[in-house]
Structure formats: C-alpha cells, structure tokens
C-alpha cells in the first residue's frame with residue numbers, strides 16, 4: 001500500500017481459519033489489483049477445496065459453543081466490532097476505495113453504512129423471541145423457540161465489500177450461527193480487514209472464517225461448502241446465473257438460501273413530478289458507486305410531455321460529473337471494477353446506438369483518465385429491444401425511454417424477469433399508491449432515490465432472488481423454529 005494510510009495490521013494477505021491467519025494449503029496466491037491503475041496492491045491466498053473444508057471444520061466445531069453464548073454476550077461482542085469498525089473509518093474507507101475504485105467519500109460512507117448493519121444486528125441479537133402458544137387441550141404447554149441454523153456460507157460481491165460482509169456476517173453472529181466466507185476475487189482486502197477487527201472485538205476462534213480465492217478457484221471452494229451437509233445455509237449477493245447455480249447445487253443437502261441477485265430497476269418520471277427533485281433522485285441512485293449497484297436505475301422512463309425538459313436538466317448534471325481516481329478528492333465517478341465490466345458497458349452503448357438510440361452525453365471509454373474508466377452517459381430513444389433495457393448494465397449509463405401513459409409505463413417497468421428495486425416520481429397521491437402497488441419489485445422508491453437503510457428490508461422478487469437483509473426480518477433466514485410440546489405431568 002503506497003498512497004493511503006491504512007495500517008499494515010488491517011491489510012492482511014492470509015486466510016483466517018480457526019482463529020489463525022494462514023496461507024492456503026497449496027501455497028498459491030493471486031494478485032489483488034487497483035482498478036484505477038491496474039497495479040497489484042498485494043497478493044492473497046488462492047485457496048482450494050482443502051482450505052474450504054478446514055474453514056467448515058472450524059465453523060462446525062465453534063458452532064457447538066457459540067450457539068450457547070447468551071444473546072447479550074454475543075451482542076456485546078458485536079457492539080465492540082461496530083465500535084472498532086467506526087474507529088477505523090478513514091483507513092477502511094481508503095482500503096475500499098483502493099481495491100474497489102469508488103471515490104473516497106463513498107468509501108468512507110460505505111464503512112458507516114456497513115457499521116450500521118453491525119450495530120443493528122447486535123441490537124437484534126437480544127430480541128430473538130419465541131411464542132407461547134395457547135394449547136388446544138388441557139394441561140399441555142406449547143412453545144415455538146428459535147434456534148440458529150448452523151454453519152452459514154457467505155459469498156459476497158465486489159461492489160460493496162464492507163457492507164455485504166456486514167449484513168451477512170453480523171446477523172449470522174447475532175443469531176448464534178458460525179460463518180465461512182468467500183469474498184469476491186476483486187475485493188478480498190476489505191473483508192480480511194473487517195475480520196481482523198472482529199478478532200480484536202473478541203469473536204472467538206472458528207466463529208468467522210474467511211477463505212480467499214481467484215475467479216478460477218472460487219467454484220472449487222464454494223463447491224466444497226455446497227457438498228458439505230454441515231453447511232446449513234448460503235447467503236449470496238451477486239449475479240442471477242451464479243445465484244441459480246447455488247440454488248440448484250444446494251438441493252441435495254437442502255440448505256436454506258438467501259439470494260440477493262441482479263436487478264433491472266425502472267425509474268419513472270410522471271408529468272406531475274417535481275422534475276428537479278426527479279433529476280436529483282436519479283443522480284443519487286444511478287451514479288452511486290459509478291452505477292455498479294444492484295438497485296441502480298437501469299431503465300429510465302419519462303412521460304412524453306416532460307421528456308425534453310427532463311433530458312436537458314439531466315444532461316447538464318451528468319455532463320458536469322468529474323471522473324477520476326479515489327486519490328483525487330474531487331472525483332465523483334471512479335473506475336469500473338475491471339475490463340469485463342467496461343466491455344459490458346461498451347457493448348450496451350454500442351448496441352443501443354446501433355438500434356437507434358442517440359448519445360446526449362458521454363458514450364465512450366476515457367483512456368486518458370485510466371484503463372477502466374467510462375464517461376457518464378445519457379442516451380435518448382432507448383427501447384425494450386436494446387441490451388441496456390434487458391440486462392443490468394452496471395455502469396454510469398442512463399438510457400431514456402419516452403412513454404405516453406401510466407398503464408403503458410407500468411407494463412413496461414414490469415416487463416423483465418428481474419424484480420429488485422423500482423423508483424417513480426409523482427405528486428398525485430392516488431397515482432402514488434396505485435403505481436407502488438402495481439410494481440413487481442421488492443423495493444419501491446417514491447419521490448426518493450436513496451433507499452438504503454439498515455432498518456429497511458432489502459431484497460427482491462422474481463429473478464432478483466429471495467430473502468431479506470437488514471430490518472427486523474434480517475435474522476429470519478439464520479434461524480429455524482422449533483416447536484416444543486410439553487404434555488401434562490401428574
């Protein structure tokens with residue numbers, strides 16, 4: 001690490017298994033690369049099946065004792081973890097920005113966001129209440145108690161390397177589960193740093209285990225967990241094809257699954273909207289993490305009567321965005337995560353233009369800024385035949401589609417296999433409830449572009465997955481319900 005101030009104790013280059021920092025069984029490593037420059041930051045273990053099994057062994061053994069630690073004691077450890085994370089916000093923010101590319105303010109913001117989930121689930125740990133059920137016959141006592149499911153495998157993406165770890169590992173710890181985790185190839189360092197802080201906070205050995213792997217070896221690691229009947233749950237955030245693969249491969253051991261998968265969020269601007277507020281909301285939601293967020297608007301529908309006014313205001317804002325590395329505090333859009341991401345964005349823009357869309361702003365790579373940069377882009381004349389309307393672009397591209405009426409736009413918004421988030425702007429209260437109820441998504445933003453909050457249930461429907469993270473529902477998937485029935489004693 002050259003240009004940031006992250007202390008060496010937070011920049012780990014080892015797996016963490018059974019409370020020990022160790023290299024992989026085979027002694028292999030892979031490079032973690034700075035997406036802004038392509039330079040190697042550090043090398044971490046390229047693990048395989050033996051490392052995955054060792055992690056599962058440790059998690060299984062630790063489960064026997066961790067599940068019995070009183071909820072209040074677990075909550076105190078989680079609270080200490082939260083305090084340590086917040087006390088290192090600047091360093092962790094710099095590390096996130098370094099390996100993931102998001103601007104420094106967003107990197108630090110993600111640390112606070114991650115900590116909010118840790119704090120939340122620390123508090124929720126003490127509220128895992130059961131039921132006393134009225135018995136249908138005299139003398140009988142009936143109870144429903146909640147128990148941790150067991151070892152949980154957390155497979156996390158690169159776009160929010162801290163927040164995704166926090167909102168998977170914190171509820172697991174809170175409910176009494178133990179964890180094996182495999183972070184994305186592109187961003188293992190933040191996960192390892194968070195786990196180093198969990199260790200300092202007093203999380204006992206074996207309760208959290210992290211195994212890093214390159215894209216090539218990831219299936220070997222995850223398959224070892226999928227085949228292991230001791231792993232009782234998978235919590236995954238990432239692409240829909242990988243999520244479906246995990247669901248199929250979990251069938252033989254009937255694991256519980258939480259799948260937070262891709263989106264194709266519609267953002268609808270009705271003619272009765274406050275156009276300036278709609279532009280603000282779109283800027284906040286679309287350009288968060290450079291457009292690499294599963295709840296980012298992917299299709300923007302604007303009613304014909306206000307289309308040109310909205311497009312003009314939006315183009316002015318998007319054209320003024322500053323693209324550059326996290327080392328420059330004025331950067332608002334960082335590099336995309338890797339060459340594959342840039343290629344997908346470029347393919348979507350080229351396809352849209354070939355099918356008749358017009359580039360209002362941007363439209364191409366920015367090689368003068370660096371290898372993985374794409375200009376913030378606004379397209380007009382987008383339609384449902386274009387790749388940018390059917391697939392998640394995951395980049396800073398806003399395709400505008402003109403619409404005439406409410407029925408037409410709701411049908412278009414729902415015309416996708418995905419169902420994670422949707423947004424619309426309107427000042428008509430009757431329309432607000434009608435449209436919010438008609439949209440087939442797990443999350444709806446009404447006159448609001450920034451929806452994220454630890455107290456809110458986050459998750460989708462249809463091909464965007466199932467299960468909810470955060471909120472009072474966020475522990476449900478880590479628990480099962482046991483019915484205890486006591487008969488009459490003489």
Ligand SMILES: NC(=O)C1=CN([C@@H]2O[C@H](COP(=O)(O)OP(=O)(O)OC[C@H]3O[C@@H](n4cnc5c(N)ncnc54)[C@H](OP(=O)(O)O)[C@@H]3O)[C@@H](O)[C@H]2O)C=CC1
Nearest residue numbers: 156157183184185214215218222238239242261294392394
């Ligand atoms: N819902 C969301 O927040 C996210 C959505 N996406 C969508 O997916 C697209 C592709 O991104 P990508 O990073 O390739 O997403 P992936 O779904 O491939 O990666 C997410 C996680 O799954 C792991 N993984 C990949 N293949 C397997 C496998 N066969 N078995 C088990 N685990 C696996 C990855 O490991 P490794 O990194 O080592 O391959 C990573 O930890 C994006 O453009 C975006 O559209 C991506 C990330 C997050």
Ligand SMILES: O=C(O)CCCC(=O)O
Nearest residue numbers: 159160237293294295452
């Ligand atoms: O799945 C993602 O893209 C990360 C979650 C973003 C959020 O919490 O808003």
